[in-house]
Amino acid sequence: MTTMKDVASAAGVSTATVSRVLAGHAAVKPETARRVHDAASSLGYVLNPLARSLRQQRSPVWALVIADIGNPFLTQVARGVEDVARTAGYSVLLCNTDEDPEKEDGYIAIADQYRVAGLLITPTSTRAAVDGLLARGVPVVAMDRPLGSSASDTVLIDSRRAAREAVTGLVDAGRRRVACITGPRRVFTAEERVLGYREALQDSGVEVDEDLVHYAGFNEAGGRAAAQALLDAGPVDGVLVANSLMAVGVLGVVRERGLRAPEDVEIVAFDDAPWTSLLAPSVRVIHQPAYALGRSAAELLLDRLEQPGREARTVMLTATLDPTPTPASTPASSKDPTTT
Amino acid sequence: MTTMKDVASAAGVSTATVSRVLAGHAAVKPETARRVHDAASSLGYVLNPLARSLRQQRSPVWALVIADIGNPFLTQVARGVEDVARTAGYSVLLCNTDEDPEKEDGYIAIADQYRVAGLLITPTSTRAAVDGLLARGVPVVAMDRPLGSSASDTVLIDSRRAAREAVTGLVDAGRRRVACITGPRRVFTAEERVLGYREALQDSGVEVDEDLVHYAGFNEAGGRAAAQALLDAGPVDGVLVANSLMAVGVLGVVRERGLRAPEDVEIVAFDDAPWTSLLAPSVRVIHQPAYALGRSAAELLLDRLEQPGREARTVMLTATLDPTPTPASTPASSKDPTTT
DNA sequence: CTGAAAGCGCTAACAA
DNA sequence: TTGTTAGCGCTTTCAG
Numbered sequence: 001m002t003t004m005k006d007v008a009s010a011a012g013v014s015t016a017t018v019s020r021v022l023a024g025h026a027a028v029k030p031e032t033a034r035r036v037h038d039a040a041s042s043l044g045y046v047l048n049p050l051a052r053s054l055r056q057q058r059s060p061v062w063a064l065v066i067a068d069i070g071n072p073f074l075t076q077v078a079r080g081v082e083d084v085a086r087t088a089g090y091s092v093l094l095c096n097t098d099e100d101p102e103k104e105d106g107y108i109a110i111a112d113q114y115r116v117a118g119l120l121i122t123p124t125s126t127r128a129a130v131d132g133l134l135a136r137g138v139p140v141v142a143m144d145r146p147l148g149s150s151a152s153d154t155v156l157i158d159s160r161r162a163a164r165e166a167v168t169g170l171v172d173a174g175r176r177r178v179a180c181i182t183g184p185r186r187v188f189t190a191e192e193r194v195l196g197y198r199e200a201l202q203d204s205g206v207e208v209d210e211d212l213v214h215y216a217g218f219n220e221a222g223g224r225a226a227a228q229a230l231l232d233a234g235p236v237d238g239v240l241v242a243n244s245l246m247a248v249g250v251l252g253v254v255r256e257r258g259l260r261a262p263e264d265v266e267i268v269a270f271d272d273a274p275w276t277s278l279l280a281p282s283v284r285v286i287h288q289p290a291y292a293l294g295r296s297a298a299e300l301l302l303d304r305l306e307q308p309g310r311e312a313r314t315v316m317l318t319a320t321l322d323p324t325p326t327p328a329s330t331p332a333s334s335k336d337p338t339t340t
Numbered sequence: 341m342t343t344m345k346d347v348a349s350a351a352g353v354s355t356a357t358v359s360r361v362l363a364g365h366a367a368v369k370p371e372t373a374r375r376v377h378d379a380a381s382s383l384g385y386v387l388n389p390l391a392r393s394l395r396q397q398r399s400p401v402w403a404l405v406i407a408d409i410g411n412p413f414l415t416q417v418a419r420g421v422e423d424v425a426r427t428a429g430y431s432v433l434l435c436n437t438d439e440d441p442e443k444e445d446g447y448i449a450i451a452d453q454y455r456v457a458g459l460l461i462t463p464t465s466t467r468a469a470v471d472g473l474l475a476r477g478v479p480v481v482a483m484d485r486p487l488g489s490s491a492s493d494t495v496l497i498d499s500r501r502a503a504r505e506a507v508t509g510l511v512d513a514g515r516r517r518v519a520c521i522t523g524p525r526r527v528f529t530a531e532e533r534v535l536g537y538r539e540a541l542q543d544s545g546v547e548v549d550e551d552l553v554h555y556a557g558f559n560e561a562g563g564r565a566a567a568q569a570l571l572d573a574g575p576v577d578g579v580l581v582a583n584s585l586m587a588v589g590v591l592g593v594v595r596e597r598g599l600r601a602p603e604d605v606e607i608v609a610f611d612d613a614p615w616t617s618l619l620a621p622s623v624r625v626i627h628q629p630a631y632a633l634g635r636s637a638a639e640l641l642l643d644r645l646e647q648p649g650r651e652a653r654t655v656m657l658t659a660t661l662d663p664t665p666t667p668a669s670t671p672a673s674s675k676d677p678t679t680t
Numbered sequence: 681c682t683g684a685a686a687g688c689g690c691t692a693a694c695a696a
Numbered sequence: 697t698t699g700t701t702a703g704c705g706c707t708t709t710c711a712g
Binding site for chain 4: 004
């Protein structure tokens with residue numbers, strides 16, 4: 001393993017000079033710089049970032065702790081974060097918690113140990129253990145869900161409003177038994193969506209039937225289980241589903257039971273994955289600006305890195321109810337950039 | 341920032357002893373160990389892994405370089421890798437190349453610089469620049485696609501055979517104009533699937549019409565573009581699609597053109613995401629053992645870490661053509677574990 | 681413009 | 697069983 005010392009002796013200078021040349025700043029005679037570069041490349045020298053970070057007391061890495069790598073919404077968020085991070089020269093260490101508070105705390109601890117320059121998280125627990133980071137002055141940005149300790153920057157999406165709007169639409173369209181299938185109780189967005197649902201019903205003077213509200217895992221299995229329980233209990237003509245993965249589970253059940261959507265039951269779900277418009281029992285979707293969320297969060301982090309002192313900021317983005325899908329034409333609308 | 345030295349003086353011992361206590365190995369008097377632990381926890385000490393890695397010349401991190409974080413097949417692979425890594429005490433640095441050879445080489449260089457303990461990759465280029473790692477004795481495992489330099493362990497899925505089987509099925513069912521929509525030319529699996537397609541046609545004595553073979557991006561946009569071009573050129577009654585994301589694009593076009601599937605055109609696609617069985621124009625899927633692929637790859641890496649000398653090994657897994665979907669019942673078959 | 685030297689926080693011989 | 701010591705590879709004063 002060739003080190004800076006090797007390069008230094010090959011170029012006939014000190015390691016200090018090599019360091020200066022490689023870093024770019026600090027004035028070095030061009031002639032010397034050239035010799036160093038030549039030596040470095042001919043030796044195939046590659047800088048050891050561990051040593052550099054040890055010395056500098058910071059590493060150019062961000063930890064991105066997300067709740068579910070299988071959730072298209074969150075992978076879009078990750079893309080947004082990564083794109084900004086990369087252009088700013090940071091690498092992103094992606095960690096997957098599977099909505100498990102213990103795994104979450106474990107990853108935060110690892111990030112802590114690694115002295116990451118910043119942490120972005122979609123907290124699964126409101127009390128995610130980020131105090132250590134914060135105390136040490138490491139910026140933490142909460143994405144999609146707030147953290148208990150509000151000393152950190154936060155980017156949210158107003159999903160409560162969107163939920164309310166969607167449910168109001170269902171009721172206005174004449175749906176009488178509208179249910180709500182949402183994520184785990186502990187999770188902020190899961191609760192927000194239920195709140196929006198309740199508000200809409202109250203606005204419309206419809207009494208909330210608690211049997212129509214189901215909490216479950218934020219994934220296909222959760223959606224499936226909730227739908228089974230819901231439909232076993234009685235008929236329903238509208239459902240608000242908290243994310244696209246759950247929607248898949250719900251639709252599976254709907255299909256198996258021979259129900260038609262939207263005729264028998266109209267389903268509105270959060271998140272527009274590319275495939276949502278092609279689902280068999282059809283779903284109306286609520287678009288969430290996932291990519292933009294990731295970008296904003298990363299920008300807040302960058303900003304905070306420059307002004308460590310500034311007060312915490314909260315950015316609120318808006319979710320929009322897509323127009324009812326017209327089965328005949330299905331434009332591949334991409335409000336978020338996609339890979340090409 | 342409290343260091344080991346602080347803990348040492350607080351506990352009235354040397355840093356060497358603190359290190360020994362924290363590492364666990366090496367015998368330390370229980371009494372001393374307790375004092376050290378007390379000191380450490382009361383000071384809120386957290387070990388600096390940078391320093392440790394610098395000293396040990398290895399870091400407990402694997403780089404997982406995948407081609408597309410948005411591809412459900414690959415996220416399942418990532419889960420497999422991560423589960424094995426975690427139980428073995430490694431963290432996984434996930435990198436997303438977007439099928440871009442330059443980004444790929446960039447990430448490999450970063451992994452190289454970070455002195456990762458191992459690298460797992462779904463190479464987008466056969467000549468991914470892993471020689472540096474290999475030369476330094478860092479294990480590299482190729483997943484789903486082989487690397488040019490075959491000095492590395494490899495886990496593949498026999499998708500050529502699966503493609504052949506699927507296309508043979510289409511022809512046997514009376515389909516006469518069967519097309520193939522696959523990924524970028526450079527990508528191994530993209531080519532393999534075309535090879536299987538060609539073999540099937542040759543077996544059946546059907547001449548291969550080159551206009552029916554389309555290469556495109558391994559994502560929704562790619563599938564969409566290929567399908568447009570294909571259908572503009574003439575009618576088709578069967579299509580083999582190389583992955584689920586492309587299938588979404590293809591189905592969108594099929595639907596927009598008012599074609600029915602499988603009546604007018606039967607579509608068989610690789611990868612069974614949870615939502616594939618719910619797609620409107622229906623698709624028959626080829627199941628690939630993604631999670632198992634990830635696990636095998638991780639196990640090969642672990643194994644190689646223990647026996648640096650052993651010769652490279654290649655594991656071949658099998659893809660299976662799922663039975664024709666019966667629209668009425670859609671069992672949520674999970675051959676791969678899912679989050680609950 | 682360049683070099684010497686100190687030291688980031690930790691681990692691993694080697695002594696004691 | 698514990699301490700001393702010598703670095704891992706790099707950056708950064710401080711001199712020159």
